[in-house]
Amino acid sequence: MKHLLSINDLSQSEAIAILDTATELARVSDAPMKKLPTLRGRTIVNLFAEDSTRTRISFEAAAKRLSADVINFSAKGSSVSKGESLKDTAQTLQAMGADAVIIRHQASGAAHRLATSKWMSGTVINAGDGTHEHPSQALLDAYTLRKHLMQGAKNLQGLHVAIVGDILHSRVARSNVLLLSKLGATVSVVAPPTLLPVGVESWNAHVSYDFDELIPNVDAIMMLRVQSERMNELYFPNAREYSRYFGLNSDRVKRMKKDSIIMHPGPMNRGLEITADVADSARSVIVEQVSNGVSVRMAILYTLLTGEGIESGALV
Amino acid sequence: MSVALPPADIARALTRISHEILERNGGSSNLVLLGIPTRGAHLAQRIGSIIQGIESRAVPVGTLDITLHRDDLRLRPPRALMPTKIPPAGIEGKDVVLIDDVFFSGRTIRAALDALGEIGRPRTVQLAVLVDRGHRELPIRADYVGKNLPTSLDQSVRVHLTEIDGVDEVLIGSTGSL
Numbered sequence: 001m002k003h004l005l006s007i008n009d010l011s012q013s014e015a016i017a018i019l020d021t022a023t024e025l026a027r028v029s030d031a032p033m034k035k036l037p038t039l040r041g042r043t044i045v046n047l048f049a050e051d052s053t054r055t056r057i058s059f060e061a062a063a064k065r066l067s068a069d070v071i072n073f074s075a076k077g078s079s080v081s082k083g084e085s086l087k088d089t090a091q092t093l094q095a096m097g098a099d100a101v102i103i104r105h106q107a108s109g110a111a112h113r114l115a116t117s118k119w120m121s122g123t124v125i126n127a128g129d130g131t132h133e134h135p136s137q138a139l140l141d142a143y144t145l146r147k148h149l150m151q152g153a154k155n156l157q158g159l160h161v162a163i164v165g166d167i168l169h170s171r172v173a174r175s176n177v178l179l180l181s182k183l184g185a186t187v188s189v190v191a192p193p194t195l196l197p198v199g200v201e202s203w204n205a206h207v208s209y210d211f212d213e214l215i216p217n218v219d220a221i222m223m224l225r226v227q228s229e230r231m232n233e234l235y236f237p238n239a240r241e242y243s244r245y246f247g248l249n250s251d252r253v254k255r256m257k258k259d260s261i262i263m264h265p266g267p268m269n270r271g272l273e274i275t276a277d278v279a280d281s282a283r284s285v286i287v288e289q290v291s292n293g294v295s296v297r298m299a300i301l302y303t304l305l306t307g308e309g310i311e312s313g314a315l316v
Numbered sequence: 317m318s319v320a321l322p323p324a325d326i327a328r329a330l331t332r333i334s335h336e337i338l339e340r341n342g343g344s345s346n347l348v349l350l351g352i353p354t355r356g357a358h359l360a361q362r363i364g365s366i367i368q369g370i371e372s373r374a375v376p377v378g379t380l381d382i383t384l385h386r387d388d389l390r391l392r393p394p395r396a397l398m399p400t401k402i403p404p405a406g407i408e409g410k411d412v413v414l415i416d417d418v419f420f421s422g423r424t425i426r427a428a429l430d431a432l433g434e435i436g437r438p439r440t441v442q443l444a445v446l447v448d449r450g451h452r453e454l455p456i457r458a459d460y461v462g463k464n465l466p467t468s469l470d471q472s473v474r475v476h477l478t479e480i481d482g483v484d485e486v487l488i489g490s491t492g493s494l
Binding site: 017020021024025027031033035036037038066302303306307 | 381384385389390391392393394395396397398399400430434435
């Protein structure tokens, strides 16, 4: 495996191997000495054409804990804002000798374009492309679910997870549906019909418009951000109505299963899809998702950047 | 492949190593045994219980995964990480005995010394191995050796242990016969 562009690049056993590696790497994050020499001398570029806090910082922390050199590159303040194309940017990075490029881009398929073009030879990691996929987020969500709910089991067999909200614009939802179902979980997506994409019935997930009906039956609720920056038309009458039907508030939390958890990939619209008290409640693992993100991204970098030039599975 | 060490020889070697460790360190009071996964970890458990049988007190046994410190990560496919379990009392000021199955280039032990340095500062670090097959690439030597096994570079040495492989044996053969 050279690139991580989509969850479809991973087999079930490869996904589990990344989660297992992350479990071992988590102890580095707990140790007083948070640094390993593993990727010393490798250069990793964070190419972020779209805004991000968590993902960029998380990948940067992960790369630094493995001793890689990190170059941060955002569209604002670079030649991209002067109209430089992705191709020219990629060739510049190639000329600088980047071993890996972590790309976040507003265009779906940008990571794939970068990986399959001959513009650069390094590893490409998709950190969110348009409304397509966000595989590292799905892996950290699966890691968080496994850690909290699976008591040492390797997969997510028997778990029921509801993904609620703006499914239409959500790359997090797409990657999570693919990964969680691959790991054996049942997934339900819940949204108003206007926020469900065309073809959702072909996904490996149940579709529901009734959040209240699902709440007592699920082991985890994953709330999605309402992506108003991608909404150029009206998807629901107003914010209050959206919150009433699809927001997570303390009344709904009271009807959740014992030991079930609340997740959110961030950033949150407090008061819209989730109320502030719920976001900060004991069931919420939202902050922990962020720290798990560092371990999982270390595992991704370790898996992709070691054994360079060797076909996976080959014996030496 | 032919058998270089049958089960009885492995048991005798481990017993002798345990006695040598105790003799050299004047007892087990300051000892910590750290096995290098996978098979080194099981050997450490066995040596730990032999020492416990002799001294009538438990000696701390842990594991130390060195994968992330290897210098050949670029040259080999990604390896699965194994657990590192350091005994609760730590290794600060202790006499640490690293335990591995086959001693070859010395690069694993070099990585283990780096990994140890991040955990603490032991008083001494010693090395016990079941088989020393020679061909060192670094100036590193073992303090306790179960069996010196002269080999050529194109031969391979395999250690099988009951805990993993169902049988105790050390095999030697040419690479082609694997």
